[in-house]
Amino acid sequence: xxxxxxxxxxxxxxxxxxxxxxxxxxxxxxxxxxxxxxxxxxxxxxxxxxxxxxxxxxxxxxxxxxxxxxxxxxxxxxxxxxxxxxxxxxxxxxxxxxxxxxxxxxxxxxxxxxxxxxxxxxxxxxxxxxxxxxxxxxxxxxxxxxxxxxxxxxxxxxxxxxxxxxxxxxxxxxxxxxxxxxxxxxxxxxxxxxxxxxxxxxxxxxxxxxxxxxxxxxxxxxxxxxxxxxxxxxxxxxxxxxxxxxxxxxxxxxxxxxxxxxxxxxxxxxxxxxxxxxxxxxxxxxxx
Amino acid sequence: xxxxxxxxxxxxxxxxxxxxxxxxxxxxxxxxxxxxxxxxxxxxxxxxxxxxxxxxxxxxxxxxxxxxxxxxxxxxxxxxxxxxxxxxxxxxxxxxxxxxxxxxxxxxxxxxxxxxxxxxxxxxxxxxxxxxxxxxxxxxxxxxxxxxxxxxxxxxxxxxxxxxxxxxxxxxxxxxxxxxxxxxxxxxxxxxxxxxxxxxxxxxxxxxxxxxxxxxxxxxxxxxxxxxxxxxxxxxxxxxxxxxxxxxxxxxxxxxxxxxxxxxxxxxxxxxxxxxxxxxxxxxxxxxxxxxxxxxxxxxxxxxxxxxxxxxxxxxxxxxxxxxxxxxxxxxxxxxxxxxxxxxxxxxxxxxxxxxxxxxxxxxxxxxxxxxxxxxxxxxxxxx
Ligand SMILES: Cc1ncc(C[n+]2csc(CCOP(=O)(O)OP(=O)(O)O)c2C)c(N)n1
Numbered sequence: 265x266x267x268x269x270x271x272x273x274x275x276x277x278x279x280x281x282x283x284x285x286x287x288x289x290x291x292x293x294x295x296x297x298x299x300x301x302x303x304x305x306x307x308x309x310x311x312x313x314x315x316x317x318x319x320x321x322x323x324x325x326x327x328x329x330x331x332x333x334x335x336x337x338x339x340x341x342x343x344x345x346x347x348x349x350x351x352x353x354x355x356x357x358x359x360x361x362x363x364x365x366x367x368x369x370x371x372x373x374x375x376x377x378x379x380x381x382x383x384x385x386x387x388x389x390x391x392x393x394x395x396x397x398x399x400x401x402x403x404x405x406x407x408x409x410x411x412x413x414x415x416x417x418x419x420x421x422x423x424x425x426x427x428x429x430x431x432x433x434x435x436x437x438x439x440x441x442x443x444x445x446x447x448x449x450x451x452x453x454x455x456x457x458x459x460x461x462x463x464x465x466x467x468x469x470x471x472x473x474x475x476x477x478x479x480x481x482x483x484x485x486x487x488x489x490x491x492x493x494x495x496x497x498x499x500x501x502x503x504x505x506x507x508x509x510x511x512x513x514x515x516x517x518x519x520x521x522x523x524x525x526x527x528x529x530x531x532x533x534x535x536x537x538x539x540x541x542x543x544x545x546x547x548x549x550x551x552x
Numbered sequence: 553x554x555x556x557x558x559x560x561x562x563x564x565x566x567x568x569x570x571x572x573x574x575x576x577x578x579x580x581x582x583x584x585x586x587x588x589x590x591x592x593x594x595x596x597x598x599x600x601x602x603x604x605x606x607x608x609x610x611x612x613x614x615x616x617x618x619x620x621x622x623x624x625x626x627x628x629x630x631x632x633x634x635x636x637x638x639x640x641x642x643x644x645x646x647x648x649x650x651x652x653x654x655x656x657x658x659x660x661x662x663x664x665x666x667x668x669x670x671x672x673x674x675x676x677x678x679x680x681x682x683x684x685x686x687x688x689x690x691x692x693x694x695x696x697x698x699x700x701x702x703x704x705x706x707x708x709x710x711x712x713x714x715x716x717x718x719x720x721x722x723x724x725x726x727x728x729x730x731x732x733x734x735x736x737x738x739x740x741x742x743x744x745x746x747x748x749x750x751x752x753x754x755x756x757x758x759x760x761x762x763x764x765x766x767x768x769x770x771x772x773x774x775x776x777x778x779x780x781x782x783x784x785x786x787x788x789x790x791x792x793x794x795x796x797x798x799x800x801x802x803x804x805x806x807x808x809x810x811x812x813x814x815x816x817x818x819x820x821x822x823x824x825x826x827x828x829x830x831x832x833x834x835x836x837x838x839x840x841x842x843x844x845x846x847x848x849x850x851x852x853x854x855x856x857x858x859x860x861x862x863x864x865x866x867x868x869x870x871x872x873x874x875x876x877x878x879x880x881x882x883x884x885x886x887x888x889x890x891x892x893x894x895x896x897x898x899x900x901x902x903x904x905x906x907x908x909x910x911x912x913x914x915x916x917x918x919x920x921x922x923x924x925x926x927x928x929x930x931x932x933x934x935x936x
Contacts, residue, residue, distance in 0.1 A: 285791070288802055318787045323630070334791060334803065339784040341633060342793035343626065344656050350623035354630025354638070355784065357614045358588055362634065362785050383619040547609045
């Protein structure tokens with residue numbers, strides 16, 4: 265795939281005119297929020313891949329992240345909390361010609377929607393999921409999520425979170441996703457390329473975007489300034505390639521330094537047939 | 553997905569058959585043009601799913617097992633927006649899980665059909681036995697103000713016919729429609745004639761170009777309170793949300809007027825047609841002094857009681873609701889002016905009984921039976 269570079273970017277104005285719903289503005293996102301970046305990256309990826317917006321359906325659950333499809337000029341189902349993937353299964357199985365893109369938050373995806381998530385991954389429908397991980401329940405004001413790191417403060421963990429968090433991307437890999445990538449929002453090119461690859465991949469593609477929530481998360485965790493949150497992500501992540509090299513060839517000290525970091529990059533690729541292909545193959549045979 | 557009626561008839565087989573109530577739901581669904589079933593197994597509704605799993609791929613439709621009933625309901629709503637007539641069946645515990653998305657379907661005006669093969673609760677209750685325990689849950693189970701359409705057939709033949717009717721009403725009103733049977737109708741077998749000359753209602757699609765289309769505005773060439781439905785992928789770019797939305801589908805969550813207008817329209821599109829939707833059957837009502845009022849399976853016990861009472865020379869009549877929701881207020885009011893007493897016969901501890909009382913001017917008593925057994929004629933006549 266031709267990697268995207270800064271010079272290839274069309275202007276934001278073009279993206280805005282081509283893809284955004286004027287009637288929905290102004291948007292609801294706080295200043296410092298990463299959701300605008302995520303929306304940008306997805307639209308750039310769509311532009312680069314030349315997706316037909318009349319044949320593209322966006323779905324989402326409930327939460328700040330799930331409000332993204334509202335700003336895109338396309339068919340969309342803003343569904344119930346945690347259930348978007350179950351709705352998406354109905355859409356894609358009914359009309360496999362539609363491109364199906366799902367936006368979800370960490371609480372939406374693996375909190376309330378955890379069972380729908382692992383089962384949707386297992387089925388391997390050809391859909392692309394953009395999971396925005398802000399490590400907190402943003403929309404409801406900062407309660408802890410199943411992703412919140414141990415020791416961090418949420419309104420429902422005022423003395424610090426004592427539960428172990430989930431790693432969404434690892435869950436996606438374990439459940440059988442065919443493409444999995446994780447990127448912090450401060451890197452534009454890599455996520456755009458991953459979203460493009462996810463859109464091209466015939467199968468369940470999962471892109472986890474680490475996105476800052478200064479209002480509900482940063483504020484309570486000494487990461488109020490957007491720069492502090494971005495630095496926090498920068499200090500606590502390691503590229504998959506670097507991680508693997510360190511683990512293979514590094515000294516004990518170097519290994520120790522990366523052992524607890526969040527691994528980012530393209531984390532998994534595999535090829536297998538999709539549910540809709542297998543289903544309609546069966547239909548063809550039975551209808552002969 | 554195009555429906556090939558000839559193929560469907562071929563797949564369903566001979567015109568006269570001895571079939572199971574659960575299977576009658578499937579036959580009705582196929583004949584109505586259903587192309588999507590999403591389900592989760594539960595007694596006594598599993599046979600619906602198992603039959604759909606056999607039939608759907610043979611007619612080009614989809615049948616998929618979801619991870620729970622929340623997901624089955626979600627999947628059939630998604631399927632409906634992608635253009636399918638979609639269907640699921642369940643029983644009490646699953647019906648409880650579906651409530652969240654029933655509300656979503658009402659709010660987003662999504663045509664879907666749900667069959668409830670009722671068993672007794674609360675909770676897991678009596679999985680293999682019959683009850684009419686969800687007659688109130690179907691009406692009020694989800695949060696907020698909404699109206700619902702629910703039909704209650706009492707034979708296997710009528711189960712086929714009501715299922716077809718449910719699909720038609722779902723399309724006509726853009727709303728979820730429920731077929732309320734119970735474990736015994738679901739599991740009993742009767743001779744049926746598969747209807748071949750069926751009138752089907754198809755979804756009204758917008759005729760205006762996308763830039764003029766108002767997805768949740770007034771209907772332009774059908775019912776005024778039912779907007780035309782633009783199937784996903786047809787260029788209309790509809791934003792669908794369960795949040796309070798304006799006519800364009802955009803969230804307007806803190807606007808009292810928008811909410812009031814939307815929710816009133818959603819209710820009125822059904823209640824305006826209450827008379828038209830009212831459907832009941834009467835027997836021996838001309839000289840009746842006491843009416844046995846029932847619906848679904850309990851009406852078969854009421855019929856036994858009616859026959860016995862008439863043999864004994866008692867002036868008893870029979871009044872059976874075929875459509876339970878929207879509630880036939882006027883018909884009940886008229887009935888209560890005609891008789892001295894109404895005995896409501898139902899397999900619960902009085903769900904429709906209270907509704908009947910609300911609109912009656914005569915004495916109303918309950919003959920309620922639970923536990924999975926049916927009323928004996930004497931039990932019913934004891935209330936007469
Ligand atoms: C069934 C249900 N339970 C609870 C809520 C309230 N609720 C709305 S958004 C939300 C949390 C969303 O968090 P997340 O998915 O992480 O998304 P974010 O807002 O952080 O993007 C909750 C609990 C709801 N809408 N529905």
